[in-house]
Amino acid sequence: MDKFDSHRGIAAALLRPNIDTDTIIPSREMTRVSREGLKDGLFAAWRYTLPGSREANLNFILNRPAYSNTSIILSGDNFGCGSSREHAVWALKEYGIRAIIAPSFGSIFQSNCIRNGVLPIVLSNNMIKEMADWVEKDPQHNHLSIALPEQKVHWSAGKCFEFELDEAQKDMLIKGLDAISLTQVLDNKIDLFEQKDRLERPWIYLD
């Protein structure tokens, strides 16, 4: 998995709550049995003028020249709520988004981010609004700078917000760990658990 240590980039503010995974990538844009080929479908209903078209809606923030090469999204509460589709994270990542800053996240989406090296940062609505106002003045130069080891987002000269993240998730991201490989190391423990459990709950085991 891709590592996440620190990142500096252009931030775009989509300051509304409950941006769901259907909005991040509509179902009709997931046309291949693949984790790839999804970036053009990102925010399709907002990004293009008509459903199914690829004509850019110039009112949509990511289509504005000042926001080209955006790599950080600022948003409202409950970002990534709804469907569990991991395509939402795959599409964001393929588009170039490395981190999302919101007051809260849909829990499946949050976990999908961690598994794919995308950093979900929780900060308050007020902090996000402050940063968004500053970024908006000159998006191409007013970059946000994220340092995961220190759990800090640096913005306007000398200003910085600290954020919380579970230690386990932080470790996964910084080291770029693959959860399956890590768990397979514990295989003996899992097998021992199963042997004991078979005696206690035999009806669970279908073989």
Added chain:
Amino acid sequence: MLKTLFEKLWTLHEISIIGNGECLIFIDRMFLHERTGSIALKGLEDAARAIKSPQHVFCTMDHIVDTTLGRGDETLMPNGKDFIIATRKSAHRAGIRLFDIGDQNQGISHVISAELGIALPGSTLICPDSHTCTLGGLGALAWGVGSTEAEHAMATNTLRVKKPKTMRVNFRGKLSQGITAKDMILYLISQEGTGGGAGYAVEFSGQAVRELGIEARFTLCNMAVEFSAFTGLVAVDQSTLDYIQDRTFAPKGNELKQAINHWNTLHTDIGAEFDRTITIQCENIKPIVTWGTSPQHAISIEDKIPDPHFEKSSITKSSMKRALAYMDLSSGTPITSVKLDAAFIGSCTNARLSDLRAAAQYLQGKTVSPWVSAVCVPGSSQVKAAAEAEGLDKIFLAAGFEWRESGCSMCFYAGGETFGKQKRIISTTNRNFEGRQGPETRTHLASPLTVAASACKGYISAATD
């Protein structure tokens, strides 16, 4: 020590505490579907990883299958057939049980995993689908995950999970006539907001919950994810035990007796403490319908569409304004004056036999409004067969509903099917997001009873009108 139901389920499956806030949890059952499961299977194949217990992994075709009678692999979704064929091939290679198109047990994953006794009280079950929490209605610890997590579960029989906090939602008193589990969960979300359950495993309790049938408990738990909860749960009782009897994959004979002894312990101990408790007075719950683009945009059918002007938070205000514009509605209008184009009865939320019975009972001898297109999609092939055996299909057809094969269908747009741009739909589904039922569609969520009544009237309407 006094324990909540959730703590009992968690302890039963906790292999170890990995540290840093994560636990390693044993997963008893894994369920896949052709939409995201196909990708998880492919991921395992590409990484040359084996499925550790293929006998505990099941797969269905529900998300993008066509639901018209006489269907095959063709679907309206672009490249949909590729997903269906890829899933079939991967499932066969992996040696997992697939409920394919044409199988009498095919259906929506969360409907059939209960119907077939795959999900059991006290079991852990995951599926790369957010509505997996439905199975909490049986006292199972079930939750939705992404495709990568599904791969993890299949490769190791475990997941690394942060232990959620516990919440009890206590429904006090009795429900009024015609009030359903759908109204209960929409009411809860309207009161507490879609973020209300974030970080919690939520146990639904109280007299009104005890009096719900198991299928209604599934409806209640189904929308726990719309409340942002980790999952929803209902304690095991006699109704649960009765439901499990004779299910295909459920234990039988002595094993069943042993299981029942264990299942009888699956309730919250009297005096056990929750991190948070919410109490709902059932007499306050009226038929509920959504007006906007979030499940929290829900009001009583007797109410008027709310005015963002009265909201304190500027964010809430602007998102309400946006929802009103998207839905093409004005504040202050009675919700019952909203004219409909379509009605949909289906989905993992509300397409079980009891849902179809409730709608059919209302529809008997009535007809759908001439300007409303109405579709009914049973939650599983078994539900469809059982409904037909009772003659419910004839009632739906006579009233003017289409009668379909089972699948997720117009709960969302993955099947490529929609009522059309800017069409206004009253729907028994779970999400009213922008574009959820197709580009520019306007969705109003409600119970099967309210959908049936509204379909007949042509306007949003309670069954009591």
